[in-house]
Amino acid sequence: MVVVMTRSEHGERRAEEALLRVEGVTKRYGASVALHPADLSVAPGEFVTVLGPSGCGKSTLLRLLCGVTEASGGTIMLAGQRIEALPPERRDIAMVFQSHALFAHMSVRANLGFGLRMKRVAAAEQARRIAHAVEICNLGGLLDRMPAQLSGGQQQRVALARAVVMQPALMLFDEPLSSLDAKLREGLRDELVRLHRATGATSLHVTHDQAEAMAMSDRIVVMNGGRIVETGTPVALYRRPRHVFTAGFLGHANLLEVPVEQGEATLPWGQRGPISGAVAGAAAGARGARVSLRPEDIVLTAEEAGAGRITASCFTGASVQYTVQVGQRALRATLGGAAPLLEVGQAVSLKAVAWPLHALEEDRS
Amino acid sequence: MTGHGHARWRGSWMLLPGLGFLVLLFAAPLLMGLLGSIGIGMGQGGPTLDHYAQFLHRRTLQVGLLMSIYYGLAPVPVTLVLAIGLALLMRRPFRGSALFSGLYKLPMAVPGLIVALIVMTLAERGGLLDRLAGPLGLALPRLVRDPWGVGVIMATVWKQLPFMTLVITGAFASIPQDVIDASRSLGAGRWSTLLRVELPLAMPGISAAVLLTFIGTMGAYAIPDLLGPAIPRPLAVHMLSEFGDGHPGLMNAIGVVLSVFAMVVLLGYQALAGRARRLLGGAADGKDTP
Numbered sequence: 001m002v003v004v005m006t007r008s009e010h011g012e013r014r015a016e017e018a019l020l021r022v023e024g025v026t027k028r029y030g031a032s033v034a035l036h037p038a039d040l041s042v043a044p045g046e047f048v049t050v051l052g053p054s055g056c057g058k059s060t061l062l063r064l065l066c067g068v069t070e071a072s073g074g075t076i077m078l079a080g081q082r083i084e085a086l087p088p089e090r091r092d093i094a095m096v097f098q099s100h101a102l103f104a105h106m107s108v109r110a111n112l113g114f115g116l117r118m119k120r121v122a123a124a125e126q127a128r129r130i131a132h133a134v135e136i137c138n139l140g141g142l143l144d145r146m147p148a149q150l151s152g153g154q155q156q157r158v159a160l161a162r163a164v165v166m167q168p169a170l171m172l173f174d175e176p177l178s179s180l181d182a183k184l185r186e187g188l189r190d191e192l193v194r195l196h197r198a199t200g201a202t203s204l205h206v207t208h209d210q211a212e213a214m215a216m217s218d219r220i221v222v223m224n225g226g227r228i229v230e231t232g233t234p235v236a237l238y239r240r241p242r243h244v245f246t247a248g249f250l251g252h253a254n255l256l257e258v259p260v261e262q263g264e265a266t267l268p269w270g271q272r273g274p275i276s277g278a279v280a281g282a283a284a285g286a287r288g289a290r291v292s293l294r295p296e297d298i299v300l301t302a303e304e305a306g307a308g309r310i311t312a313s314c315f316t317g318a319s320v321q322y323t324v325q326v327g328q329r330a331l332r333a334t335l336g337g338a339a340p341l342l343e344v345g346q347a348v349s350l351k352a353v354a355w356p357l358h359a360l361e362e363d364r365s
Numbered sequence: 366m367t368g369h370g371h372a373r374w375r376g377s378w379m380l381l382p383g384l385g386f387l388v389l390l391f392a393a394p395l396l397m398g399l400l401g402s403i404g405i406g407m408g409q410g411g412p413t414l415d416h417y418a419q420f421l422h423r424r425t426l427q428v429g430l431l432m433s434i435y436y437g438l439a440p441v442p443v444t445l446v447l448a449i450g451l452a453l454l455m456r457r458p459f460r461g462s463a464l465f466s467g468l469y470k471l472p473m474a475v476p477g478l479i480v481a482l483i484v485m486t487l488a489e490r491g492g493l494l495d496r497l498a499g500p501l502g503l504a505l506p507r508l509v510r511d512p513w514g515v516g517v518i519m520a521t522v523w524k525q526l527p528f529m530t531l532v533i534t535g536a537f538a539s540i541p542q543d544v545i546d547a548s549r550s551l552g553a554g555r556w557s558t559l560l561r562v563e564l565p566l567a568m569p570g571i572s573a574a575v576l577l578t579f580i581g582t583m584g585a586y587a588i589p590d591l592l593g594p595a596i597p598r599p600l601a602v603h604m605l606s607e608f609g610d611g612h613p614g615l616m617n618a619i620g621v622v623l624s625v626f627a628m629v630v631l632l633g634y635q636a637l638a639g640r641a642r643r644l645l646g647g648a649a650d651g652k653d654t655p
Contacts, residue, residue, distance in 0.1 A: 066550050091550075094551065099541060105565040105568075114553070115553075
């Protein structure tokens, strides 16, 4: 499990267990801050994904860890040793790049052996590791090819194998699947998970694709505007996000301003229920809070006297996505594909089934 | 004529401006030189291979070919090392780098004759360098018209350095930063990355720069004529001398030999580069599958 030095409500581990510990690491370019002081830790064998939109600082964080970009401040500990001042070649970290970054003038075999030669690994050990990587990355028959003679998927598998042979303390993945087409991406995503299980390598993965992050990770670190917003398991972040940004970025969420009274929130259709978080324990007087309600946590029932009216529907087979007008608000609700279909224009009653609601924290960025 | 035939003719007409330019400025002078070398035109008597026979029998001309090759090759390693150094220096911005990157290109605009005169002023016996070294008790070796053509090499390096630097800078710039970072993260230091990754990947640009410098220098006459030893002289200087002596046929024959040699080198390079391209850049033969 990941131990995050910031607050985390699920499965925190003690900092002593961390293989990677990042404290206050920051990157500035003149007056502009690419990465605000960031704290996080990764435990041995963990697969952690840093998730965020383009330009949020996630790749900067990875490059600082790898050492190809110099940090402006903070400390990085790997396996108990400070590494932030070490050059990349002296950190026990291997990185897989979005562009594959294969050496075009070397065969696949030479690409796989490059790092081992640089680290002066004995020839027999080199051969053993390459054979193992070829097997688990399914590269049989490609060893004597040049990178340009490989397809995109094959090139990415060579890039993975090139990192695997190094048997590093930490593997970094910088959006390794984003340059591939959708079908290939899905296949390689599964392969990456299988590879992680096979090698047990501690991995930090960066992506802007939330589905990829949810499917692959033990833990997700959500970033926005150069800051770590929130960290948690995929399930915890999806179902009970703490921050407005996380709620909006992970899947579709209805973000609602709700009045809170006596520890209970009132939803726009009048349903009342408990609310947790900073607002819930506050005073007896009426307060407001922002909450997130997932479309699948709203049950719709056809009812003439219902508070909502269907304004749009989209049947996708496994589910039906509805847009429901409730007063001035348009809400999303998702029902199973097998449920009776509701017509556009039909009046419906709404019922939230995810209680207690959680008051979201506003973003700092 | 079919519609398809008309279209083909129209296409051919559109090629004329480019083709005409090549014929007028390249093929025609080459053909005239070739004809001149076998005694046709320029007031010569008629078809003959005498000028080539003279070339084969005059040892000074054969040595001249070797001198041309020497003057073409000798400055290359020095220029190459300096150009790579400059290209690496200019890869990251430094204080005054914008001014420097403009200034270093200046020698490209200076004619070879002027370069030769500058080097002569500096490096001739009694020149500026000699006067500076004198009070220090140093005696400089002969640098101008010396048997090894040191003055020629100095002037050629000065003249060709900007061009080679420009091409090599472009070759380095075309290497993706991720590839360099990948090398570092796999355990290669800065020098190992330079030697094992960057230089091989920049090699197509470097080799093209070397080739163009070699061919350009091999045919130069002003610098070797002014700064090189009186004997032996390169073919380009012999050509000028034969022209001055009223032997256009022999001048053309020397020119053809020099051109053929340059073309052989160029074709050899093209064959090697093509092989390297096929090896490095062969089309992906698989579908985009995992």
